Amino acid sequence: MVRSFTLLCLLVLALPSFALTELTASVDKNPVLQGEYFVLSIGADDTVQGSQPDTAALLKDFIVGPTSVSSQTSIINGSVTRKTVWKTELMSRKSGVFQIPAFELNDIKSQPFKLEVKAREAQSSNNKDIFIKTSLTPNTLYVQQAGVYNVKLYLAKDLSEGSLTTPELENAQISQLGKQVESNEIIEGKRYLVVSRDYLVQPQKSGEFTIEAPAFNGRIRQNYRSIAVSAVGEDTQLTVKPIVDNYQGNWLPSELVTLHEEFQPDNMSVEVGTPITRTITLTAVGITKEQLPEIKLTKLDGIKSYPDQAENKNVVRDGRIISQRIESFALLPQKPGNYTLPEVKIPWFNTVVNKVEFATLPAKQITVTGSALTTQAPIVSNTTTNSDNQAQTSSDSATPTIITQVEPVSLWITVLGYALWVMTLITLIIFRVRNKNKVLINKEEKPQDKTKMNIKDALSNLKIAEKQSDLKDFNQALNTFSKIKCNCEQATSSHLINLYQNDELTAQVHNLQKSLYSQGAGNVDLNKIISLLQQPVKAKRGAKQTLETLY
Structure with a gap:
């Protein structure tokens, strides 16, 4: 058996080597239907490795699918036959007569031929599978x-x-x-x-x-x-x-562009040092989220502005794409006074009426008053008796007034108070440096206190949205609560569900999302969600709570 196999191998090796002498091209059916796939076969009368015919010319008239290659060697009565075949799937979008071109490989060409593509009958649902x-x-x-x-x-x-x-x-x-x-x-x-x-x-x-x-x-x-x-x-x-002539600003062709803003707190009268969160939402129909422009606010002397990272998103509704850009700004008043937040105006082109329009937010008035630490009662004359001073203090506590002119004695008292405050601050800093190791050991306690304070504010926002029965605001407040509770800026309500592991909370959050984003209205109890969020998280002993990978 081994001797016979060895002789056969020697016989094959002793045969003369072949060279490519013929290249043929054919299809498995002719004519074909419009939109119907068929197979083009290109055959060579030799074993070919490392090269194949160029089919780029077919892209002009056909959709070109994947190409497979096969090689075959056969010996019949001492006659050796070798063959290499390339098969490619093709389809024509149009009907008519098309030319299958000649293909070339190693200076050998195939013969071109005609292919007929017949028009497909109009598609109808009653006779088509x-x-x-x-x-x-x-x-x-x-x-x-x-x-x-x-x-x-x-x-x-x-x-x-x-x-x-x-x-x-x-x-x-x-x-x-x-x-x-x-x-x-x-x-x-x-x-x-x-x-x-x-x-x-x-x-x-x-x-x-x-x-x-x-x-x-x-x-x-x-x-x-x-x-x-x-x-x-x-x-x-x-x-x-085309883009209309003389258009100014970012090109925003849309059916509708709107601006919406929210303030937290919503009171337009605050004390010095009280932060105000201003959230502006830009919504556009028929525009991608990448096209939405950045919202820039005018700088005001006396109010510092700290922008947060913008959030862009889009969704398809009723066959149209709707995109949003949400930007938040932290406004920090530095001194008392009446301030005007200038209007925000964004140009866009209305594709319905074919004209330029503006999405605007009107100007807002903010009143900043002196804080309780800096407001002082007026200083009376040195000849005033103690009883008069007490009467004056009692009167001032009933009707506070803001000092416009400070007496020299009051100025020295203010300077002394600030000096004592600075000395206290320096003492605290020295104390923290000396107890650095202790602070490092207890470093998790400080953020936890801050987190609790932030969670309290987030719960307050949830309760406000619940009283107003505003599902959109409630969902936005829920996402803010998730970021604080999960200690991750990218956390969402889904991560909050994984954190709590509460089936009732999961069902209520899903009903909320169903009411917001699907046609069917979910039976959601907002007050129940708030109650469940106030319950402690029951984590498994020895297990770390981690967030799912965000995309």
């Missing part, structure tokens, strides 16, 4: 305006495998929005599995364009057999309008 529907909202766009292109694949048979291509548009950015959604739909008595995908379409050039619809290629199970199927959607004609 598989078809594609597409839509674009809105159907007319401006340059850089964001449209939502929806693709729905309808399948009446069980799918074993398949692939769906992406839409194509010249001079445009196209990206998929989120994950595909699967549902069931009954059309004229036939049940279909519906696979829906949303794509963000942003044209970068004006003119008339065609969105080439996606194509599907796969296999379905029918009568215990696997059958190849394919489908293609109808192309969409798109008119892209």
Whole structure:
């Protein structure tokens, strides 16, 4: 047995080497249907490694799928045959007669030939087991305006495998929005599995364009057999309008742009040193979150402003993309007075009425009063008796007044008070340095006290939103509470659920999100959520509470 195998190997090695002499090209069917995949085979009469025919010319008229290669060597009656075959899946979006070009490999060329693609009949749901529907909202766009292109694949048979291509548009950015959604739909008595995908379409050039619809290629199970199927959607004609002349500012083509602001506390009269949180929300329809401009506030003498990191997000509603930019500013009054926060104005182009408009926030008035530590009663004459002083002090406590002119004695008292305060501060600093090791050991106690204070404020915001039955404000306050409770700036309500491990809290938060983001209204008890959040977190002994990976 071994001797026979050895002789066979020697015989094969002794055979003369072959060279490529012929290259052929063929398809598995001709004619083919529009939107139907077929297989192009290119064969060589020799074993070829490290190279393959160039099929780039096919991209002009066809969708080119993956290419597979196989090699075969056979010996029949002492005759050796070698062959290499490349197979490529192709599909034509249009009907007509097309030229399959000649392919070349090692100076050997194949013969070109004609391929006929017949038009597919109009797709109808009553006689098709598989078809594609597409839509674009809105159907007319401006340059850089964001449209939502929806693709729905309808399948009446069980799918074993398949692939769906992406839409194509010249001079445009196209990206998929989120994950595909699967549902069931009954059309004229036939049940279909519906696979829906949303794509963000942003044209970068004006003119008339065609969105080439996606194509599907796969296999379905029918009568215990696997059958190849394919489908293609109808192309969409798109008119892209140019940017209007003499437009000033960031180009924002939209159907609606709004500005909204909130103050915490909402009282427009505060004392010196009391921080005010100003939250401004910019909302736009048909604009991506990356296009929303930065909100800049005018600097005011006497009030310092500390901006927080902006939050950008977007969602698809009713076939339109809605984007938001949320920016928070900490305003810290430095001295008493009446201040005017200037109006905030952002230009945008209204694509409905085709004109420039402005999203504005009106100017706001803020009154800053002197704090209790700096407000002093007026100083009377030295000849005033003690009884007069007591009467004057009693009168001042009933009706406080702000000193506009300070007597020399009062000035010295103020200077002395500040000196004592500075000395006390220096003493505390020296004490902290000397007890550095002790502070390091107990370093977790300080942030905990601060966290408790912040949690108290967050719970207060939750109660305010609950009294107003404002689900949106309550959800925003809940996210703020999550960041403080989880000690992470990126934490959300989902991490809060993981932290508490409370089934009732989980159900109530899910009902809140359902009421906000889905068509069905969830039965949510806001007061119950607040009550559950005030309960202690029951962590497992020896286990560390960590957040899930944020994306």
